[in-house]
Amino acid sequence: MVKIEELQAYAAELLEKGQVKGVLGYRRGTAGPWVEPCTVTAAADTASLTWDPTCVNNLALYLVKDKKAQAASKTPDKRPLAIVAKGCDSRAVAVLLQENYFKRDEVVVIGVSCEGSGVVDKRKLSEKLKGKTPARIEFAGDDGFKVAVGKSETMIPAAEILADRCLECRAPSPTVSDKLFGEVVQERSYAAPFAAAQAAEAASEEERWAQWQHHFDRCLRCFACRSVCPMCYCPECVVDSTTIVITPQTTAEDKANRIRWCERSATPADSAVYHLTRAMHLAGRCVDCGECERVCPVNIPLRLLNTKLEKEAFEMFEYQAGQDAGQASLMSSFRDEDPNGFIR
Amino acid sequence: MSNPAKSTTPVPDEFQPRIVAFLCKWCSSAGSDLAGVSRLQYSSSAVPIQVMCSGSVSPLYILSAFKKGADGVLVSGCHPGDCHYMKGNFFARRRLYLVQKLLGFIGVEKDRFRMSWVSAAEGVKFAHIVDDFARDIKALGPQQRLKAKS
Numbered sequence: 001m002v003k004i005e006e007l008q009a010y011a012a013e014l015l016e017k018g019q020v021k022g023v024l025g026y027r028r029g030t031a032g033p034w035v036e037p038c039t040v041t042a043a044a045d046t047a048s049l050t051w052d053p054t055c056v057n058n059l060a061l062y063l064v065k066d067k068k069a070q071a072a073s074k075t076p077d078k079r080p081l082a083i084v085a086k087g088c089d090s091r092a093v094a095v096l097l098q099e100n101y102f103k104r105d106e107v108v109v110i111g112v113s114c115e116g117s118g119v120v121d122k123r124k125l126s127e128k129l130k131g132k133t134p135a136r137i138e139f140a141g142d143d144g145f146k147v148a149v150g151k152s153e154t155m156i157p158a159a160e161i162l163a164d165r166c167l168e169c170r171a172p173s174p175t176v177s178d179k180l181f182g183e184v185v186q187e188r189s190y191a192a193p194f195a196a197a198q199a200a201e202a203a204s205e206e207e208r209w210a211q212w213q214h215h216f217d218r219c220l221r222c223f224a225c226r227s228v229c230p231m232c233y234c235p236e237c238v239v240d241s242t243t244i245v246i247t248p249q250t251t252a253e254d255k256a257n258r259i260r261w262c263e264r265s266a267t268p269a270d271s272a273v274y275h276l277t278r279a280m281h282l283a284g285r286c287v288d289c290g291e292c293e294r295v296c297p298v299n300i301p302l303r304l305l306n307t308k309l310e311k312e313a314f315e316m317f318e319y320q321a322g323q324d325a326g327q328a329s330l331m332s333s334f335r336d337e338d339p340n341g342f343i344r
Numbered sequence: 345m346s347n348p349a350k351s352t353t354p355v356p357d358e359f360q361p362r363i364v365a366f367l368c369k370w371c372s373s374a375g376s377d378l379a380g381v382s383r384l385q386y387s388s389s390a391v392p393i394q395v396m397c398s399g400s401v402s403p404l405y406i407l408s409a410f411k412k413g414a415d416g417v418l419v420s421g422c423h424p425g426d427c428h429y430m431k432g433n434f435f436a437r438r439r440l441y442l443v444q445k446l447l448g449f450i451g452v453e454k455d456r457f458r459m460s461w462v463s464a465a466e467g468v469k470f471a472h473i474v475d476d477f478a479r480d481i482k483a484l485g486p487q488q489r490l491k492a493k494s
Contacts, residue, residue, distance in 0.1 A: 201449065209451025209489060238404065261404050269492035273407045276446060280403040283442050308449045309442055317438065334434035339441055340424065344460040344473055 001139070002051050002112050002182035007084070010110060010179055012043040014082050020108050021077045024059045025049040025084040032133045033148075034122070037062065049084070051112055051181075053120045053137050053145050056163065058289040059083050060092035060230040067102055068233075082108035086119070088165070090174035091287035091322025092230045097176070098325045099285075101233065111177025116185035117158055118166025120145060122294075125161045159190055165290035165303060167191040175323055194311040200304050212272075218298045219271035221264070225292035225302055226278065231285045238262075238281075239274050279305040284313050284330025287322045361481040363390040363474070364409040365418040368398045370428040371463045372420035378467030386471035387478035390418065397421065398459075399432030403443045406457065410490035416456050416481045418473070423461040433461070452489050455480045 011023045022041045027048040029036030034054045039062070040046050063083055070076040085093060090111055097104055117139055125134065129149060136148040144158040159167065166172075167190040174180060192198075200208065226232045239262040246255065262273045286306040293303040313319040316339055319330045367373040373394045379386060395401055398421025406417045419440055421433040440459050448454045458477055462470045481487075 197449075205448075205451050205453065207451070208449065212450040213489070261408055263492075267492060269411050269490060272450070272490055273404075273411055276407055276450070277404055279446055280439075280443065283439075305446065305449070309446060312442055312445050316441070331435065331439060334431065334438050336424075338434065338438055340437065342441065342444060342459065343437065344458065344476075 004051050007181050008046045008049050012046040015043040020082040021079040023082040024062050026055045033137045053139055056119045058089050058230055058291050060089050064230050064233045080106050080108050082110055084110045085174055086114055087172045087174055088287055088289040090176045094176045094322040094325045095285050109177045111174030111180040113182035113184055114172040115182050116188055118162045120161050121163040128161055163290055165288050168193050168195055197304055197307045197311050215300045216268040216271040221266040224295040228291045228295045231282055282306055283309040284321055361389045361415040361478050363416040363418055364414040365390040365392045366395050366401045367392050368421040369394050369396050371422035374464035375462040375466050375470040379471045382467050384471040387475050389478045390474045397429050397432035398436035411492050413491045415487040418458050420460045420462045423463055453484050
């Protein structure tokens with residue numbers, strides 16, 4: 001078990017000594033049992049830090065946001081930032097380190113192990129409880145989760161409400177951490193890695209296209225998936241056609257002929273370009289934190305696209321994102337024995 | 345009465361595939377030139393776009409071509425080890441392998457996207473590749489899945 005008091009004490013110590021400017025963590029929110037991300041900047045406030053199966057957010061996103069804020073600030077605070085990181089979050093930190101987005105000494109990783117369990121999927125839980133709002137969700141070892149609804153407590157097996165990505169997780173313990181809380185558990189008894197992608201592959205071409213056509217058709221292009229992704233840190237996104245610099249000299253023709261890889265309007269063809277481009281840009285970088293899928297307002301299974309490429313990278317190139325901050329990235333490396341058979 | 349033997353205009357109803365071919369400047373473009381100057385008869389359905397290296401072909405080029413109505417996309421570069429930039433085609437191979445898998449995963453017909461290695465001396469091979477590709481795409485019919493509806 002992760003002893004939350006120890007974690008709080010460690011966070012308080014970091015803040016008291018002035019080693020970090022803040023601690024990114026989770027605290028109890030106002031939305032029922034669901035925690036909310038927070039930045040704790042005073043040692044006295046660390047008592048609000050918590051850790052339970054509702055800690056779904058990938059906090060590495062806020063490291064990226066802080067980096068951007070510091071870069072824009074006139075008086076940047078150069079002290080490191082501490083982050084409470086699950087297995088997937090720590091992989092995100094590892095990829096950001098690999099890409100030199102920040103240096104190792106700019107971040108203090110407080111690792112928490114999911115201990116063979118994981119976080120809860122809100123939609124699955126809601127379905128399981130038939131719409132009732134739980135008051136509290138707690139880890140309860142191998143048996144699953146202890147869910148309190150009203151005054152009664154029920155045990156729900158982990159496999160039923162665990163988030164999809166947690167079912168398939170290959171590394172439920174942090175890969176990068178300065179201090180690790182909880183025990184490292186590698187053995188898991190849920191779905192096999194890439195199970196969802198494999199199941200999707202099994203369908204025929206026509207069925208797959210019917211599925212994806214349906215998904216691309218529903219996409220609102222709200223870009224929530226892009227906003228929540230810690231890897232989508234580009235200041236300008238290639239699918240935004242609005243980032244052309246307009247000066248008094250810019251002619252109407254220039255404006256009309258600006259490069260538009262992807263139109264703003266949410267047509268199925270443009271949504272397909274957007275999602276496929278995003279999947280390609282995340283190839284070898286996606287750490288499978290499942291945030292894109294969680295935030296999608298129309299429930300597009302975005303994780304499938306990313307895990308498909310993750311699966312190919314793992315099977316053909318033996319590459320795993322976030323396992324090692326020192327490895328060469330997937331797209332900037334090659335081997336002589338890379339697949340050549342598909343080329344004429 | 346027109347003489348059908350003399351007519352050079354194709355039958356109007358017949359589907360003519362449009363293939364966008366990204367050819368690397370150093371090998372495949374020269375290969376296609378060789379096919380031309382050798383007066384080889386091959387399908388005229390490929391529209392060549394010269395790029396500096398097959399490694400410079402972004403997945404966006406391919407998706408964009410499909411979006412704008414290409415029936416097939418061909419990316420052709422130098423043979424492994426022959427790249428003008430030493431390793432550009434190795435990067436292309438890895439990246440486009442993933443593009444191909446991703447397109448297949450969402451259900452785009454797998455014959456729509458093809459990759460080939462054509463050296464500057466392989467005019468005949470280039471003609472064969474374009475012919476084969478055009479034939480396969482003719483069998484599939486027009487590409488509707490990723491094409492923008494206008």
